[in-house]
Amino acid sequence: MRRRWLFGDQLGPAFLDDPDQPVLMIEAHSVLRRRPFHRQKAHLVLSAMRHRAAELGDQVQYLVTDTYREGLDQVDEPLDVVQPTSWSALHLVDRLATERDLERLPARGYATSRAEFTRWADARGGKRLLMEDFYRDSRLRLDVLVDGGEPVEGRWNFDAENREPPPRTETLGLPEPSWPVEDEIDEQVRADLDRLEREGVRFVGEDGPRTFAATRAEALNALDDFVEHRLPTFGRYEDAILAGDRWMSHSMLSAPLNLGLIDPMEEVAAAVEAYRHGEAPIASVEGFVRQVIGWRDYIWHLYWYLGEDYRDRNELGAERDVPDWFVELDPSGTDAACLKWALTSVREVGWAHHIPRLMVLSNYALQRGWSPQQMTDWFHRSFVDGYDWVMVPNVVGMSQHADGGILATKPYAGGGNYVNKMTNLCGSCVFDPKVRLGPKACPFTVGYWMFLDRHRERFGRNHRMFRVVSALDRLSDLDQLVAENPDLR
Ligand SMILES: Cc1cc2nc3c(=O)[nH]c(=O)nc-3n(C[C@H](O)[C@H](O)[C@H](O)COP(=O)(O)OP(=O)(O)OC[C@H]3O[C@@H](n4cnc5c(N)ncnc54)[C@H](O)[C@@H]3O)c2cc1C
Numbered sequence: 191m192r193r194r195w196l197f198g199d200q201l202g203p204a205f206l207d208d209p210d211q212p213v214l215m216i217e218a219h220s221v222l223r224r225r226p227f228h229r230q231k232a233h234l235v236l237s238a239m240r241h242r243a244a245e246l247g248d249q250v251q252y253l254v255t256d257t258y259r260e261g262l263d264q265v266d267e268p269l270d271v272v273q274p275t276s277w278s279a280l281h282l283v284d285r286l287a288t289e290r291d292l293e294r295l296p297a298r299g300y301a302t303s304r305a306e307f308t309r310w311a312d313a314r315g316g317k318r319l320l321m322e323d324f325y326r327d328s329r330l331r332l333d334v335l336v337d338g339g340e341p342v343e344g345r346w347n348f349d350a351e352n353r354e355p356p357p358r359t360e361t362l363g364l365p366e367p368s369w370p371v372e373d374e375i376d377e378q379v380r381a382d383l384d385r386l387e388r389e390g391v392r393f394v395g396e397d398g399p400r401t402f403a404a405t406r407a408e409a410l411n412a413l414d415d416f417v418e419h420r421l422p423t424f425g426r427y428e429d430a431i432l433a434g435d436r437w438m439s440h441s442m443l444s445a446p447l448n449l450g451l452i453d454p455m456e457e458v459a460a461a462v463e464a465y466r467h468g469e470a471p472i473a474s475v476e477g478f479v480r481q482v483i484g485w486r487d488y489i490w491h492l493y494w495y496l497g498e499d500y501r502d503r504n505e506l507g508a509e510r511d512v513p514d515w516f517v518e519l520d521p522s523g524t525d526a527a528c529l530k531w532a533l534t535s536v537r538e539v540g541w542a543h544h545i546p547r548l549m550v551l552s553n554y555a556l557q558r559g560w561s562p563q564q565m566t567d568w569f570h571r572s573f574v575d576g577y578d579w580v581m582v583p584n585v586v587g588m589s590q591h592a593d594g595g596i597l598a599t600k601p602y603a604g605g606g607n608y609v610n611k612m613t614n615l616c617g618s619c620v621f622d623p624k625v626r627l628g629p630k631a632c633p634f635t636v637g638y639w640m641f642l643d644r645h646r647e648r649f650g651r652n653h654r655m656f657r658v659v660s661a662l663d664r665l666s667d668l669d670q671l672v673a674e675n676p677d678l679r
Pocket residue numbers: 439440441442443444445447448478481482485486487489542543544545547548552569570573575576577580581584585588589
């Protein structure tokens with residue numbers, strides 16, 4: 191049997207063909223020297239790799255080197271490797287396969303195979319690749335929440351029940367998630383990262399107790415904890431932010447999923463079982479299943495399907511640099527309460543749920559015309575669950591509309607009123623979401639109208655944006671707004 195070369199995001203049992211298969215793992219440090227990653231992200235990945243190596247024992251050859259090549263040069267035997275998760279790693283593997291005995295295997299860790307996705311997309315002529323259609327196709331193909339070819343309880347989609355503003359409470363009142371307990375491997379990782387910092391490697395964000403699962407046992411425990419305590423309320427407040435409740439009903443499973451520690455279909459099976467036993471309502475379970483086999487797989491497949499140069503798209507001509515305070519995760523760089531809150535979450539744990547990512551951090555960048563490529567890089571480095579495949583479509587396509595509307599037919603831009611409706615943050619802010627002019631003007635409200643004004647021609651032609659562009663034309667103080675914000679023109 192060939193030795194399986196495992197990348198650092200291929201750590202679960204599904205990445206081996208046989209539990210006794212010999213394994214090669216390479217901890218390559220040059221990546222940490224190139225760009226500053228969040229300290230907790232570096233910790234999580236190294237901890238997960240070393241925990242996996244400890245589980246594999248003598249079966250694994252574990253090399254700590256500067257580059258992958260340096261590691262591979264130390265190994266003579268024939269290898270095989272599961273398709274890696276970025277274009278650059280794929281090219282490396284393809285090059286290596288011409289130089290040595292290296293067998294390349296199809297990707298694993300997703301609910302839909304690349305061949306199945308390509309069949310689905312090609313059948314549509316590569317056009318109108320809607321997530322909703324892909325998701326329904328997947329539900330049928332994978333037989334998830336389907337009875338006799340029809341969705342259970344008669345609907346494919348419970349989104350309408352899953353968009354509520356936050357309740358008027360400080361938190362959702364759920365038990366604290368069950369966190370992993372650090373061990374001596376984490377201690378060693380922390381000591382190594384301290385040493386790297388002393389040698390000049392730079393990180394961003396705070397260090398802190400490891401929050402996300404780094405082993406399969408921890409990932410399974412996190413899944414059980416989610417299904418028992420948070421799945422029943424998942425969905426309802428999915429689009430809302432509560433200042434006092436960072437985690438709300440979210441699963442925090444993206445990090446272990448993206449490390450390959452757990453399979454998406456395992457998550458789906460656990461959620462569906464809770465539904466079948468009457469422990470979680472359909473709206474919650476369908477909402478979760480939609481994220482895992484719908485959105486996640488859809489994003490993964492678009493990364494490959496849309497091609498390598500998709501990452502460079504910049505249809506809105508957004509060329510401004512991301513400012514240093516944002517890059518450095520420094521909340522003191524802004525007075526906007528919502529932005530401070532989201533940036534603090536990223537700084538403290540390298541994670542924020544979907545809405546702070548999309549409607550606060552990304553929305554602000556979109557309104558200000560920050561470079562989508564710099565934002566992709568920022569998200570990738572600053573989030574514990576960030577990998578190239580997931581960042582490129584989520585940032586370039588979904589959040590920055592830099593693909594001109596392939597992934598989302600209208601840009602995810604929203605003003606202060608939207609933030610005020612979906613969060614409880616505006617009450618504590620020095621700005622007023624309703625105000626456009628003067629010192630109390632909300633930067634999201636100002637940014638929203640200025641964004642529309644900058645792109646009025648393009649969005650005036652978009653049937654989903656036409657109405658808001660007309661509203662812009664009716665603003666009596668537009669001239670003054672533009673005069674007060676020369677930097678947003
Ligand atoms: C700008 C931006 C950047 C993002 N970057 C990442 C990223 O680097 N890594 C990442 O895994 N997710 C990313 N997402 C998607 C989503 O925000 C996170 O998966 C989610 O917040 C992770 O927390 P959770 O596990 O508690 O998710 P839950 O709310 O519990 O959702 C369940 C699961 O659904 C999956 N999921 C849902 N939406 C997406 C999506 N759009 N893309 C991929 N997976 C999805 C995740 O695996 C997640 O664990 C990004 C979204 C945006 C708008």
